Amino acid sequence: MSIAVVLPPDHRFNLRWLVQPLEAVRTWLGERFESVNFLCAAELMDAYRPALGTGAAVSQLTRESPAAFTEVFFIILDPGYPVGHYRTAPEAAIHTVDRTGAIRPHGRVLTEDEDPGMNAHVFTRLGPRDSQHAWAFNHFPWGYLYRDPSWGAVDGFGHRITADLRALEKRERTHKVVACYGGSAAWGWECLPHQVWTALLEERLNARSRSVGSPLRFTVLNFAGPGHVVLHQIFTHILHAHRLNPDVVITFDGINDLFDGQLCDPSLVGPHDIVYQEAQELWAQILHQSHDRARVFPPETDGPWRAVNQPMTVLRAYVARARQFRRMAEGMGAHFIWGVQPVVSSKAALSPEFEKDYLDRHADHRLESIHDNCRRMLDILSREATASDREAMVDHHALFRRFGAEDWLFWDSCHLTPEGNVRVADFFAEHMATRILPILEADGFGRGTDDQR
Missing domain, CATH: 3.40.50.1110 (SGNH hydrolase)
Incomplete structure (x- = not known):
């Protein structure tokens, strides 16, 4: 599986904002992070180098370049980021990563591989499945459940x-x-x-x-x-x-x-x-x-x-x-x-x-x-x-x-x-x-x- 991390297409922010999103992708991928290819605008490669390290594989970001990968992480520091502007492969797993490191599926529901607890019991099975899962409260007889795997695994009770x-x-x-x-x-x-x-x-x-x-x-x-x-x-x-x-x-x-x-x-x-x-x-x-x-x-x-x-x-x-x-x-x-x-x-x-x-x-x-x-x-x-x-x-x-x-x-x-x-x-x-x-x-x-x- 080929993996790309798409860096923000502009550089109007402190590089410290990149630390948490990159740590999130590193945690998500584990050893696979070593094979990541970073995509960024040609004029920003030098600016991003300090955050990526000298050994990182960096390629030019174009409208077409994300389509070459089977898994793509778009780092989004601006809420108006145009993910849809870029072409991706039809079967690729597309994720967005926000400034706090929250990784969420883009344009699709969560899978059970991404959230094994979604069918842990009847009240998770009856719970939400939409792409806004992170904002969803689950009905539960004693209070409620709040289940959000965006920053890492949660169990059946959140x-x-x-x-x-x-x-x-x-x-x-x-x-x-x-x-x-x-x-x-x-x-x-x-x-x-x-x-x-x-x-x-x-x-x-x-x-x-x-x-x-x-x-x-x-x-x-x-x-x-x-x-x-x-x-x-x-x-x-x-x-x-x-x-x-x-x-x-x-x-x-x-x-x-x-x-x-x-x-x-x-x-x-x-x-x-x-x-x-x-x-x-x-x-x-x-x-x-x-x-x-x-x-x-x-x-x-x-x-x-x-x-x-x-x-x-x-x-x-x-x-x-x-x-x-x-x-x-x-x-x-x-x-x-x-x-x-x-x-x-x-x-x-x-x-x-x-x-x-x-x-x-x-x-x-x-x-x-x-x-x-x-x-x-x-x-x-x-x-x-x-x-x-x-x-x-x-x-x-x-x-x-x-x-x-x-x-x-x-x-x-x-x-x-x-x-x-x-x-x-x-x-x-x-x-x-x-x-x-x-x-x-x-x-x-x-x-x-x-x-x-």
Whole structure:
């Protein structure tokens, strides 16, 4: 199979934007990446060389040249990129690769080879198959599923987990499992599997064990899901961790609860601490054919979105559910870490060429007041968290204030770049090293599974 990577036909961007798309193609192809032929405009070959390396095979991009290959990856940094301008072979596998490394099929549905989990169970079989799969929520009896293989493999529930969970149920007493929960930032939106903070945390924990001669080894599992609020994290823990009996539970959350909480039905948020996503209201209208009845979430409009719940009401609901999850996890015998996620405005200053430039060009100004309220609620939580909450808390919102314009840590307002994930993994590893690992090592290697106690 012959493989081509088509580089952007213009060079009006920093070459650093190419690093992530190229890493994504390298990860996708594995050893086959060595046989890739890069296609680029003749006048840009010298400009692209530093990003490709001196040994890369580079050919001139013409309208006809992609047709010579059986698999083609178009790197798209400009949303208006004219993929259809180029001729490709009729049976060729065509992919697009965006600035964050998301690889998606072009002009066709996903195949089962590309997403083996699409038929894992009845609710994935009944789920979407269109080319916009990355934006598709799957109906599921307990909440919803969000399955997106654009940045790497996901299982039948959308989790970025490759470990055998049934085998982990019978792990050795020195083998510790860390179960992680949260929304899209925790899931690793816009990052490749090896770049996500959960994978990096596993590396750090096992490296520490080797360096100090500890017998403990760690498996870190990412049970996060894009869009999840704390209630979904609790459901996920009940569904998937009841046999696993994790030794440590980590949450990395905040923004989904604080954002959606401003827009949910006030009769649910204030009295009941219930927060949900807009899709739930849309599904109710579809299911009951009730489009003639008003939703609470703002309709599609060019005007600004306004909160229907007061920030302190929303913050109280979030804190109440976070504490509930902590009680549940600790009641099952796990150590609990409450990770409060940062946003781009958590930093002392934005990266002008990457963070600020992107936000200036792509910010949705309808949501400004909602985002501003999120930032204020995070500030209040940082200032006013109780002593009990702080014992379990890693406040990344506060910790990210040490970073400035030289640090490119966010793709957008809340999703972390690979370097941002590195910082999150470091902060969690530091907390565990001082608060949790000594306990696990001192108590006879901590907990085992039920049949090992």
